[in-house]
Amino acid sequence: MKEGDDLHKIANLINRLAEELGSTDILIxxxxxxxxxxxxxxxxxxxxYLLSIGIVDHLNRLFIQCMDQPDTGFLYPALIKFFGHLSVSNVECLxxxxxxxxxxxxxIYHFDRLDASLRLLAFDTLAAVGSTDRAKKFLDRQHNNCTQCDMRRAMNAFGVAIASGPLDLRVRHINALSMMLEVKNEAKVMMHLFIRD
Structure with a gap:
């Protein structure tokens, strides 16, 4: 899926993967x-393409089911990761x-109650979601649309997470934060340097 531009050629594979989402085997x-x-x-x-053929809607329904059924806990992190990855290339769908x-x-707000793997997933996913310029603008506007989605509060949680916990987690959180704070448009940065001096 990553390599080719003609996804219609692998439509059978995509359809088969979509069927596997309904499997009773959680690993599948x-x-x-x-x-x-x-x-x-x-x-x-x-x-x-995944949005247009309904795969993302199917995964969203599965995500909502996971939130209601605690026994599907292994699937929940995979779905968080999916939507995080989706937003990297298409933030407009969020x-x-x-x-x-x-x-x-x-x-993010309750990271201190999470085990290490879920804590890493949360901060890494937020960093991935906020890694593009468009995503940063989108996330900044979210506090008006969603009381739960407050980037200032999330950044405070980032700071607390970086200052607490085992060293390996703190290093990963610093890496995630640096990915989020990285400015992709170097010409813009260069312009600011020119104007400032």
Missing amino acids: QINAVEMFADGASQKASTAK PQFPKFLDSLFDL
């Missing part, structure tokens, strides 16, 4: 979600999936 479901996440993260065209943003910010 997780693998299917991981494959979709991997494909959606690299190319905007793949993300748009308003369609408010439960994802609510859940992500809830994980």
Whole structure:
């Protein structure tokens, strides 16, 4: 899915993966979600294709079910990762999936109650979501649309997480924060340097 531009050629594979999302075997479901996440993260065209054929809506319904059923806990992190990867290439789709943003910010705000893997997933996902210029603008506007999605509060949680916990977690949080704070448009930075001097 990452490599080719003609996704119609692998439509059978995508359909088969979509069927696996309904499997009773949680490991098969997780693998299917991981494959979709991997494909959606690299190319905007793949993300748009998955949106257009209803895969993302199906994954959103699965995500909502996971929130209601605690026994599907292994699938929840894979779905958080999927929506995080999807938003890297297509941040405009995030308003369609408010439960994802609510859940992500809830994980961030309550990171101190999470195990290490879920804590890393939460901060890494927020960093991935906020890694593009468009995403930063989108996240900044969210406090008007969603009381749960407050970037100032999330950044405070980032700071507390960096200052607490085991060293390896703190290093990962610093790396995530640096990815989020990185400015992609170097010409813009250069212009600011020119104007400032």
